[in-house]
Amino acid sequence: MQPPDTNPHPRYHSLLPDSSPGPTQKRVLIAAGLPPEKCAYALARYSRSPDSILASIEWVRTHDSARFLDSFYFQYGHASIADLGHVVLCLEGISELAATEAEDEPLWDGQARSSRYQDFGKAAAVTPPEFGPAERAVYEPASVALVAAYRETHAAVDAYLRDRLPLPEGMKPDVYARNIAARAFDVARYFLPFGIPTGVGQITSIRTLEKQIRRLKVSEYQELRDLGAEMAAACAAPPAAAWDPASAEPVAPTLAKYVSGDVHLQQSRRDLAQWAAQNLPAAAGGAVEDVDLMKPSDVSADIVATLLYPVTDRPFRELYEMASAMSAARRAEVIDVALRSRSRHDDLLREFRGSPYAFDIVMDIGAYRDLHRHRRCHQFRQGYTGRLGYSTPQLIRDCGLEARYATAMDAAFAAMRALPEPGSHYLLPFAAKSRFLFKMDFAEAEYISRLRSGVKGHFSYREVAWKMKRKMEELEPELGRLIEATPPWVEDPLKR
Numbered sequence: 309m310q311p312p313d314t315n316p317h318p319r320y321h322s323l324l325p326d327s328s329p330g331p332t333q334k335r336v337l338i339a340a341g342l343p344p345e346k347c348a349y350a351l352a353r354y355s356r357s358p359d360s361i362l363a364s365i366e367w368v369r370t371h372d373s374a375r376f377l378d379s380f381y382f383q384y385g386h387a388s389i390a391d392l393g394h395v396v397l398c399l400e401g402i403s404e405l406a407a408t409e410a411e412d413e414p415l416w417d418g419q420a421r422s423s424r425y426q427d428f429g430k431a432a433a434v435t436p437p438e439f440g441p442a443e444r445a446v447y448e449p450a451s452v453a454l455v456a457a458y459r460e461t462h463a464a465v466d467a468y469l470r471d472r473l474p475l476p477e478g479m480k481p482d483v484y485a486r487n488i489a490a491r492a493f494d495v496a497r498y499f500l501p502f503g504i505p506t507g508v509g510q511i512t513s514i515r516t517l518e519k520q521i522r523r524l525k526v527s528e529y530q531e532l533r534d535l536g537a538e539m540a541a542a543c544a545a546p547p548a549a550a551w552d553p554a555s556a557e558p559v560a561p562t563l564a565k566y567v568s569g570d571v572h573l574q575q576s577r578r579d580l581a582q583w584a585a586q587n588l589p590a591a592a593g594g595a596v597e598d599v600d601l602m603k604p605s606d607v608s609a610d611i612v613a614t615l616l617y618p619v620t621d622r623p624f625r626e627l628y629e630m631a632s633a634m635s636a637a638r639r640a641e642v643i644d645v646a647l648r649s650r651s652r653h654d655d656l657l658r659e660f661r662g663s664p665y666a667f668d669i670v671m672d673i674g675a676y677r678d679l680h681r682h683r684r685c686h687q688f689r690q691g692y693t694g695r696l697g698y699s700t701p702q703l704i705r706d707c708g709l710e711a712r713y714a715t716a717m718d719a720a721f722a723a724m725r726a727l728p729e730p731g732s733h734y735l736l737p738f739a740a741k742s743r744f745l746f747k748m749d750f751a752e753a754e755y756i757s758r759l760r761s762g763v764k765g766h767f768s769y770r771e772v773a774w775k776m777k778r779k780m781e782e783l784e785p786e787l788g789r790l791i792e793a794t795p796p797w798v799e800d801p802l803k804r
Contacts, residue, residue, distance in 0.1 A: 418510030
């Protein structure tokens with residue numbers, strides 16, 4: 309197939325670049341209002357033509373962008389073309405679990421609704437679509453009880469903080485009330501079930517959106533598989549929230565036409581889980597710190613350990629030491645298992661990407677929900693089993709709510725264990741602990757430790773960020789000293 313016509317249209321000869329521009333010729337031109345696929349087409353043509361962008365835009369008005377993308381992106385694999393068009397997409401009424409999974413893209417920009425500034429106690433939890441009447445009869449009362457505990461705890465902590473922290477001189481009463489409410493929500497959110505509804509707004513390139521939809525379509529969660537299909541369908545329909553409804557047209561119809569589930573991702577996880585179950589020795593079972601830092605030196609062992617991490621419940625250090633002790637042939641066997649479902653169209657799994665430092669972190673899923681937003685690192689999670697227990701905020705103890713808190717958590721975990729996976733994960737409260745692997749360079753470790761340890765942050769991830777700094781000081785004293793993190797015992801509750 310021939311490339312698109314790149315000969316300058318006679319009408320636009322006057323717009324061709326000039327090596328010595330005159331005083332009236334603009335060097336900076338902003339293009340606005342193009343639908344994403346047409347924008348990608350215009351910029352792709354621009355890179356292949358001597359025309360001004362003005363000419364390329366006019367060309368796109370009279371030519372078929374879908375046909376171009378069909379040929380050069382989806383058939384010939386010129387994937388960078390899809391980076392030239394961006395889509396704003398919002399996901400509303402989805403569970404917090406679904407939101408966290410949807411956001412799991414390295415090249416993703418967006419915002420989720422804040423548990424600090426919004427009251428999440430006004431809506432019922434999303435019921436997993438996998439559940440039938442018997443499961444719903446267990447799930448729904450348990451989720452209602454968690455949301456009720458959330459509301460009661462917020463009121464109790466709000467009253468406690470007002471008594472302990474009176475209105476400072478010079479602070480406006482409405483600002484004071486918002487600050488107190490935000491800190492009370494920080495505690496109350498521990499009760500929120502993972503099924504609580506939320507909203508996410510994102511802006512991504514067409515290429516990232518395609519990867520996201522492909523990943524969601526093979527998720528273990530039915531809600532996410534359905535969501536992936538709905539996202540693809542939305543790309544082929546007129547936008548529901550158009551700035552100018554009169555000129556609205558589908559944002560990415562060609563993407564919607566071709567996007568399918570990531571079969572390689574799905575199959576590789578199954579194959580690796582089976583290999584691990586059949587071949588790994590019994591777990592070491594030793595004590596492990598909540599924040600562990602390693603600097604892997606063996607690249608092959610690092611990849612093998614990372615491949616096995618999401619399909620086991622073992623610490624990364626144990627997996628890495630195990631992989632290091634394997635023969636080269638045994639490590640190659642694990643890698644081959646991970647890749648045997650790969651086609652020529654599939655990228656290598658993200659487990660093959662690496663960074664010098666690996667932080668293996670046990671934290672509550674509320675803290676993960678916040679730290680998960682850091683994109684300049686490679687992130688991996690283990691299954692949401694609930695077997696690592698739950699966190700208890702100090703303010704719960706200070707308010708005299710510890711017994712009620714434990715009763716509510718134990719009831720939620722008991723109900724969760726009575727339900728089948730993966731739908732049972734929706735009942736996990738934000739307090740539930742799980743294991744997460746973050747790989748990063750020093751600059752990102754410094755950034756996370758410095759930013760997330762600040763007094764304006766949530767105490768759960770402040771503790772994690774401080775431990776990250778201390779671990780870096782132990783491993784790399786010359787670098788660790790550069791991290792200006794704030795100890796968690798330094799507090800300013802009325803600062804947001």
